[in-house]
Amino acid sequence: MSDAEGYPGPTNHAGALAMRDDQDQYGADFDVGAAMTWIRQHSVLVGGLAIILAEVIWKATFLSRMFFSQDDYVNLDVAIKSPFNWHYLSLIGAGHFYPGLRAVTWVLARVSLYDWGVDAGVALALVALASLAALRLLRTLFGDRPAILVPLAIYALTPLTVPDLGWWWCAMESLPFQLAIFMSLNAHVRYVRTGRRWSLLGAIVWLTIGLLFFEKAIVLAPLLFVITAGFLMGPRSWLGGAFATLRRHWGAWLIYAVITAGYIVVFFVALHASGQQAHAPKSLSAAGGFAWTITKDTLTTGAIGGPWRWLPLADQQYALAAPPTGTVLLAGLVAIAVIGVSIWRRFAAWRAWAILIFWVACADMLPVIFGRLLSGLQSVLGLETRYLADAACVLAICVGLAFLPVAGTEASEATAVAGRRASRGRRASTTTTYQQNLRYAASALVAIFVVSSIWSVHTYENNTPGGPAARTYFTNAKRAVKLAPPGTIVLDQYMPQQLVEGLFGKQEAIQSSVIGDLEQGKLAGKFRWVDKAEGTIDGLHMFGADGKLYPALINGLYTVQRSGAGFKACWPERKGTIRVSFPNKTSIYDWTLHLEYLWGSPARAVTLWYGGVQHQLALQHGPHNAYLSVSGTVTRFQIAGLGQEGLCITRAAAGQLVPYGVPIP
Numbered sequence: 152m153s154d155a156e157g158y159p160g161p162t163n164h165a166g167a168l169a170m171r172d173d174q175d176q177y178g179a180d181f182d183v184g185a186a187m188t189w190i191r192q193h194s195v196l197v198g199g200l201a202i203i204l205a206e207v208i209w210k211a212t213f214l215s216r217m218f219f220s221q222d223d224y225v226n227l228d229v230a231i232k233s234p235f236n237w238h239y240l241s242l243i244g245a246g247h248f249y250p251g252l253r254a255v256t257w258v259l260a261r262v263s264l265y266d267w268g269v270d271a272g273v274a275l276a277l278v279a280l281a282s283l284a285a286l287r288l289l290r291t292l293f294g295d296r297p298a299i300l301v302p303l304a305i306y307a308l309t310p311l312t313v314p315d316l317g318w319w320w321c322a323m324e325s326l327p328f329q330l331a332i333f334m335s336l337n338a339h340v341r342y343v344r345t346g347r348r349w350s351l352l353g354a355i356v357w358l359t360i361g362l363l364f365f366e367k368a369i370v371l372a373p374l375l376f377v378i379t380a381g382f383l384m385g386p387r388s389w390l391g392g393a394f395a396t397l398r399r400h401w402g403a404w405l406i407y408a409v410i411t412a413g414y415i416v417v418f419f420v421a422l423h424a425s426g427q428q429a430h431a432p433k434s435l436s437a438a439g440g441f442a443w444t445i446t447k448d449t450l451t452t453g454a455i456g457g458p459w460r461w462l463p464l465a466d467q468q469y470a471l472a473a474p475p476t477g478t479v480l481l482a483g484l485v486a487i488a489v490i491g492v493s494i495w496r497r498f499a500a501w502r503a504w505a506i507l508i509f510w511v512a513c514a515d516m517l518p519v520i521f522g523r524l525l526s527g528l529q530s531v532l533g534l535e536t537r538y539l540a541d542a543a544c545v546l547a548i549c550v551g552l553a554f555l556p557v558a559g560t561e562a563s564e565a566t567a568v569a570g571r572r573a574s575r576g577r578r579a580s581t582t583t584t585y586q587q588n589l590r591y592a593a594s595a596l597v598a599i600f601v602v603s604s605i606w607s608v609h610t611y612e613n614n615t616p617g618g619p620a621a622r623t624y625f626t627n628a629k630r631a632v633k634l635a636p637p638g639t640i641v642l643d644q645y646m647p648q649q650l651v652e653g654l655f656g657k658q659e660a661i662q663s664s665v666i667g668d669l670e671q672g673k674l675a676g677k678f679r680w681v682d683k684a685e686g687t688i689d690g691l692h693m694f695g696a697d698g699k700l701y702p703a704l705i706n707g708l709y710t711v712q713r714s715g716a717g718f719k720a721c722w723p724e725r726k727g728t729i730r731v732s733f734p735n736k737t738s739i740y741d742w743t744l745h746l747e748y749l750w751g752s753p754a755r756a757v758t759l760w761y762g763g764v765q766h767q768l769a770l771q772h773g774p775h776n777a778y779l780s781v782s783g784t785v786t787r788f789q790i791a792g793l794g795q796e797g798l799c800i801t802r803a804a805a806g807q808l809v810p811y812g813v814p815i816p
Contacts, residue, residue, distance in 0.1 A: 243425035251363030284333035314470030331361030444533025456603025627698030684778035699814035707806015721799035
């Protein structure tokens with residue numbers, strides 16, 4: 152066919168290809184332009200996601216330096232040994248009731264026990280989810296305005312939440328609760344505005360999740376109420392807003408109250424069954440001292456990026472702030488200035504700060520005052536930043552409520568502001584200058600907060616060197632469990648103090664409970680744990696401070712090696728008695744006697760005298776090693792009751808058992 156019939160010739164084909172290339176180029180340019188336009192239109196969302204991404208990277212770096220500590224091992228041990236039932240889920244730990252946390256721990260313990268990468272990854276995912284929930288709530292409350300990035304940054308970067316993250320058990324208790332705070336309030340706000348039942352259902356679900364992970368969620372429903380009454384019921388008094396929401400949303404408040412009351416009943420039943428109980432503080436001055444310390448030295452400094460300095464600790468279990476005196480004063484002045492400016496700009500801002508005080512008092516102070524406050528400890532407990540991790544959520548919300556109009560109330564806010572300007576006789580130019588100065592001050596304060604937060608977390612990391620050592624310990628212990636021969640006899644000891652404190656009790660703090668949990672499946676029963684070296688034990692091993700499995704050796708006083716071979720190397724026997732001598736007197740701290748012997752007769756017990764005390768020593772046929780617990784100082788001991796049966800003692804030592812020699816791995 153000809154070109155006239157609509158089929159292009161060779162020349163037209165080349166031109167079409169050129170046009171297509173031009174269109175592809177223009178299309179690419181258009182895509183980039185469209186992307187940039189979308190970013191500009193959604194700059195607040197993009198900015199919020201950038202803050203969250205930076206937070207996740209920052210906290211991932213922090214977690215890479217941490218490891219399990221103290222309660223982590225105890226609760227993972229309980230999880231791996233318990234069936235999944237209500238008895239396990241309702242176990243009270245240090246006064247806490249958290250069936251949700253128990254359930255998550257039960258699953259993770261079976262997925263990979265003591266696997267910091269997996270468990271810390273779950274915590275980091277919760278960090279991201281909680282921050283995304285915070286961004287969503289701020290957008291719901293205040294709309295897409297750049298100013299919401301400030302309270303988001305406060306929550307994402309405050310050091311108050313970081314030490315809590317470094318202690319895995321606390322993180323898994325607190326992070327789902329923080330997520331529930333944001334998500335329940337977001338769903339509740341949507342319900343108040345739209346009346347949709349799905350939003351109410353979402354608030355109910357998240358309230359329940361919060362209660363399952365932390366009993367502090369008892370205060371969550373009251374938080375929803377005071378925020379609703381103070382900021383979501385229009386321009387009226389706080390009391391008027393309370394009556395209004397009770398009339399309009401009585402069904403929601405009834406459901407929240409029933410769920411919370413039911414949880415409280417179950418909590419106290421479980422608490423009574425555990426034998427633990429709440430108790431009133433014995434000293435009002437101690438309660439007041441704790442409240443003052445946690446407000447002045449911990450909350451106020453943490454709100455602006457402090458505390459900058461920490462009490463030096465051997466591990467990451469505690470995070471005690473130690474802010475310099477000058478910075479405490481500075482933080483107090485900044486807090487007063489911020490509160491004063493917010494109230495001067497918007498008188499209703501005082502409600503936001505009252506809500507923050509209400510939360511800190513009810514959720515963070517009262518549980519400590521009625522749960523673990525002992526006279527004399529108020530100053531120490533008041534410096535514990537982990538008590539305020541959840542307060543960071545409410546702080547971010549209250550900063551937004553204090554400075555920003557709730558979405559949908561902009562018109563009434565503008566009218567009120569115009570009225571105040573007119574009454575004060577302020578000109579528009581003066582107002583503009585004031586607003587600019589306020590933005591400059593806020594920008595400077597945010598910059599100081601970011602730098603201070605980074606510095607505070609850095610100093611905390613340097614103050615808690617236990618993470619790498621603990622990781623090395625368990626890396627070696629896991630390999631030792633896999634590589635050791637079946638039936639290896641291991642002396643059961645307390646875990647290193649920086650990993651599990653002896654305060655938890657012997658059963659929770661000994662190696663057979665913690666390391667022994669690694670003997671699962673095909674490795675079950677691989678070790679034979681002995682709580683003390685007594686009787687005939689060959690190939691005794693013990694774990695060293697580095698988590699490796701070493702042969703057990705006596706560190707103390709050894710008998711002189713006898714010359715000769717065969718029976719000439721044995722200590723001589725006279726009239727059925729062997730006397731073994733040391734070159735010097737043993738120490739009162741030499742608590743273990745070790746014998747290398749050869750017994751040619753059937754197994755039976757003989758009598759050993761050490762320091763005037765009689766012991767029964769069970770002997771087995773053949774060459775073996777025997778151990779006895781002894782006391783006192785001696786230069787020699789004797790074995791009697793041999794009769795006509797020959798016993799060859801080649802070497803003896805008195806002292807303390809220590810790990811020594813070629814380890815596994």
